[in-house]
Amino acid sequence: MxxxxxxxxxxxxxxxxxxxxxxxxxxxxxxxxxxxxxxxxxxxxxxxxxxxxxxxxxxxxxxxxxxxxxxxxxxxxxxxxxxxxxxxxxxxxxxxxxxxxxxxxxxxxxDLTPLFEKHISIHPHILRGDSGEMLNPTGEFYQSPDELTGYLQFTYCIKCGLCMSACPTIATDPEYLGPQALPQSYRYSKDTRDDGFNQRKKIVGDTHGAFRCHYAGECSNVCPKGVDPARAIQLMKRQLVWDYLKLRRRRAKSPILGKPEGVERIPEIPEPPPFTV
Amino acid sequence: MRETRYWTWHIFAGIIILVLLGIHMITMHLDTILGWFNPVGGGAVDWDNLLARAKLTIYAVLYVVLLAAALYHGLYGLRTILFELGLRCGQQKFVNVLFVALGICLFALGTWVTIKFNIIAQLA
CATH class of the missing domain: 3.10.20.30 (Beta-grasp domain)
Structure with missing residues (x-):
């Protein structure tokens, strides 16, 4: 070359x-x-x-x-x-x-305020049904490498706003959630540790949600991190449609891995600090 | 979730159109090759063939279903385009009500014409 x-x-x-x-x-x-x-x-x-x-x-x-x-x-x-x-x-x-x-x-x-407001609106964090485990964790949520691969690409978003500035739908509908928030919604709904799909589907399946996207694909063209937001939105649409038709696959919750049994803690490694929240 | 429902039916309507419009196109343009839907022979739009097809109740049913699917699919698409023009919330509601009313009126009119022709053909 x-x-x-x-x-x-x-x-x-x-x-x-x-x-x-x-x-x-x-x-x-x-x-x-x-x-x-x-x-x-x-x-x-x-x-x-x-x-x-x-x-x-x-x-x-x-x-x-x-x-x-x-x-x-x-x-x-x-x-x-x-x-x-x-x-x-x-x-x-x-x-x-x-x-x-x-x-x-x-x-x-x-002014990137609309980007962050839309991002917050889709609950961009792990939502769990078992609040007891969230407040008083007994172990770690296990996730296989394959399960991680299912959404890893969409975690690379750096919230630069390039996708939203290239989106022709936002140009005509400023309330449209857009190619930043919608892929993040998919990213969390695809995460096996998350139970928040039912909460998010009301937001992303609404008037200014995923179905306003007509797949111009410019968001994916300009994304500097290769996130491919257009693809994530289409996958989100598929999840919503399968859910509406009651065909969405119910996946098993991430198992909780407790502390290993029969293993002594190495004395030189200190205990983790107590929870502050 | 309302948009999910609308969009899912939009896709179903598209599939129905693909099948039924396919049958319509075969009837109209492949009649010399297949001849399935032209029992009298000759051209697809010859009066006798038209009458023979119109007598079949299944044909009337298929055309009513095609009408419903085409109306839903087309009006949903038009609604999407209008929403992209930047309509405000109140205007969007007005478009929704208008298109539902328009769809029902056109469906009633089309169904009436189809059934009427079916009855006339059966009496002929």
Whole structure:
């Protein structure tokens, strides 16, 4: 495989600026940045902020595609600024804007509140029928590697909001739960330690739930972690339909594995601390 | 859960349409090859063949079922498109009521025409 040779060059950044305290509507501002191979869009924006305009607002944290803070619209495609190299997507011009389908806090900072509200609404945690075991655990919930594989892909979501900004359904129905919350609903319902399907199905099977998705698939195209939200939504639909037809397979609950018997604790290993909650 | 119910029946209606519309297409366009549904011979839309098919009660039943499935499938699809235009909650309820009323009216009209033709054919 031949390696692509990239040369340093000047790139024109068109950045969509918006300060809700001063501006009536967003406007474009032009900057020129000298770009070297390997520079990410986040590096370029830092360069602009340090050398050209310190008022530019952007959000970032980890700089390595893990935290999901720096989602932006780069040349029309929702992407993470920290793991997108400038010369990979631009030859002369690069447009940078805040994520669509979200309100703008300032410049390149989207208001992700709807994402987190929708995420919370689907109960994104293990729900158990046996509350006694949850409050006073006697062991661990066992899960086989195969059972883990059934939902593992969907646990990689970093809540960056790229999927929701690419979703054409959210563009017309802001109340639609969207490709972040719905796959997380599937992720927990598929988890063998979870009993919360009946609670979640009322939310995801409602007017703004899974059946609003018409499988445009853009969420999966833009996901930086390969979560494939579109697939998860279709699997969620299948679960809902099987449940409505009373054909959903009742799976066995995760067995609780108690402490091993006949084994002495190694004295050097301390006991776990007592529960605080 | 209401949407789950609507969507499931939308899929069932699609399957029914696939089968019954398949029979309709075979009747209309493969008659020279198969000839099953044209007992008199000749073209599928010849009057005698039409009359012979209309006399069969099963045909009337199948067409009424096809009508119901096509109406449900089509109106559900149209409702989805309208909802995507960004209708508010009250407007969505209005569309639901309107489409149910429209569906019932069209179904009643179509059923009446089918049964009437079946009776006329049996008397002919």
């Amino acid at each position: 031949t390696k692509k040779v990239q040369k340093e060059t000047d790139i024109t950044f068109y950045i969509r600026r918006y300060n809700p305290e001063k501006d009536d509507k967003p406007h474009w501002q032009k900057f020129t940045v000298h770009v070297e191979p390997g520079m990410t869009v986040l590096d370029g924006l830092h360069n602009i902020k340090e050398t050209q305009d310190g008022t530019l607002s952007l959000r970032y944290s980890c700089r390595m595609g893990v935290c999901g803070s720096c989602g932006m619209l780069l040349n029309g495609r929702p992407s993470l600024a920290c793991n997108t190299q400038i010369l990979d997507i631009a030859k002369k011009v690069l447009t940078v804007a805040s994520l669509p389908n979200f309100d703008i806090v300032k410049d390149l900072v989207p």
